[in-house]
Amino acid sequence: DRLGRRGTINGVTLQDSPFLRACQRLPVSHTPVWFMRQAGRSLPEYRRVRADVPMLEACARPDMIVEITMQPVRRYEVDAAIYFSDIVVPLKAIGVDLDIKSGVGPVVAEPIRDLDAIKRLRDLEPDDIPFVTEAVGELVGELADRPLIGFAGGPFTLASYLIEGGPSKNHEHTKAMMYGEPDVWAELMQRLSAITLEFLRVQVAAGASAVQLFDSWVGALSPEDYRAGVLPYTKWIFAKLGELNVPRIHFGVGTGELLGLLGEAGADVVGVDWRVPLDRAAQRVQAGTALQGNLDPATLFAPWEVVAERTRDVLSRARAAEGHIFNLGHGVLPTTDPDKLARLTDFVHQETAR
Numbered sequence: 001d002r003l004g005r006r007g008t009i010n011g012v013t014l015q016d017s018p019f020l021r022a023c024q025r026l027p028v029s030h031t032p033v034w035f036m037r038q039a040g041r042s043l044p045e046y047r048r049v050r051a052d053v054p055m056l057e058a059c060a061r062p063d064m065i066v067e068i069t070m071q072p073v074r075r076y077e078v079d080a081a082i083y084f085s086d087i088v089v090p091l092k093a094i095g096v097d098l099d100i101k102s103g104v105g106p107v108v109a110e111p112i113r114d115l116d117a118i119k120r121l122r123d124l125e126p127d128d129i130p131f132v133t134e135a136v137g138e139l140v141g142e143l144a145d146r147p148l149i150g151f152a153g154g155p156f157t158l159a160s161y162l163i164e165g166g167p168s169k170n171h172e173h174t175k176a177m178m179y180g181e182p183d184v185w186a187e188l189m190q191r192l193s194a195i196t197l198e199f200l201r202v203q204v205a206a207g208a209s210a211v212q213l214f215d216s217w218v219g220a221l222s223p224e225d226y227r228a229g230v231l232p233y234t235k236w237i238f239a240k241l242g243e244l245n246v247p248r249i250h251f252g253v254g255t256g257e258l259l260g261l262l263g264e265a266g267a268d269v270v271g272v273d274w275r276v277p278l279d280r281a282a283q284r285v286q287a288g289t290a291l292q293g294n295l296d297p298a299t300l301f302a303p304w305e306v307v308a309e310r311t312r313d314v315l316s317r318a319r320a321a322e323g324h325i326f327n328l329g330h331g332v333l334p335t336t337d338p339d340k341l342a343r344l345t346d347f348v349h350q351e352t353a354r
């Protein structure tokens, strides 16, 4: 069926969920809400279960994945859950020597900078990630009519971690390859796109009812460079995802000048960070594209009156969009007070109840 869930009784109410309806630009009973990084360090119960378990081990254990994915759903009235994992999990699964260092991010032991190293990146097979199939299956049972969002990293963002060897401010080695060795870059993009597609396919096959592609760091590129070096590959990924019939969300940070291209790649929903007001973002994406976002995550450190006022502003500007999913402009900051997120979720629901 249209939303990828088999014809179960749950499937019927799932399809009626405000989140999946908003992705399709259909009328909703209230504006749906979820938060990027809703599962993670801002929750004491997360810190407790992760205390003795390294990040990548947690991402490979179905019991941990299910528990951590469910934690924010128990706390907040969010309209969707996001699968607990990381964008580098499929790279680890094909044998890339990498780790996720707390407070740093993904670190790659031997950065990939030439064609030989690129050719050693093999395809991802479903058998490499049996824990994904198992965890997603359990989650869709527990979540019932609440959608589960699957996700993967976009090819530029994955390439940056592999080439730089870790988080990077300037992406200089990545851009050197992209600008200076276009054939080598193309080979890397093709391989990463196939890996990303397979990671998403496995999640959808197991029951995820929407997907988000996080090409978080593409905002580092000019529109011309994005069009030449990334768009052909994200277009391919979204076209292939189209065969799965689930809503597709495309997100990056600092992408004001790229919003039209992120939509052009084939997304049903474009995620917007806090730098571009949603009414302006609506003018930058083509007709038929819904928007997601975009309260500045730092707002949650200001007094509640400020949070309320700025949230009302986001909601009012979102009326210019064809469909709106409320979110922050990027992930929940680790020291955010969870009670503020609970209050924000309820506030958006109340303000938009129809």
Ligand code: CP3
Residues within 6 Å of the ligand: 035, 036, 037, 038, 039, 040, 041, 050, 055, 082, 083, 084, 085, 086, 087, 088, 100, 101, 102, 103, 104, 105, 106, 151, 157, 214, 216, 331
């Ligand atoms: O609630 C959720 O959003 C669920 C899970 C999720 C994680 N990573 C868990 C995680 C998601 C969707 C991601 C995606 C991800 N990972 C992105 C794209 C999203 C974005 O924020 O732009 C990127 C760029 C990464 C790479 C990565 N992994 C970073 C930058 C970090 C943070 C480093 C740090 O410690 O500051 C990680 C680690 C990571 N991924 C954590 C979590 C909960 C923290 C690990 C820990 O608890 O120690």
